[in-house]
Amino acid sequence: MNRMTATAIAIFLCASASSVFADTSESPGLTRAQVREQLVQAEREGTIPTTDTSYPPTADDIARNKATFEAQYGKSDAAERWAQDGH
Numbered sequence: 001m002n003r004m005t006a007t008a009i010a011i012f013l014c015a016s017a018s019s020v021f022a023d024t025s026e027s028p029g030l031t032r033a034q035v036r037e038q039l040v041q042a043e044r045e046g047t048i049p050t051t052d053t054s055y056p057p058t059a060d061d062i063a064r065n066k067a068t069f070e071a072q073y074g075k076s077d078a079a080e081r082w083a084q085d086g087h
Helices: 002-017 032-045 059-073 078-085
Strands: none
């Protein structure tokens, strides 16, 4: 009986393992460029946490992150160019 139970469990695990992998043929998801644009937008809005312990970011964190982004990029489109170029 134990051997039969073990065999049944093994078959079940093998059959269910195939459902773990996502089928990406129907919905390709986001492109690399779209993800980079979302990253730039999140940085501009200040919503990306700066440390592992700062999630969700507080209003002070968001204000500090926005100031850091503007100090680094100013009003230029350098961040958007980075998102589009992939550099």
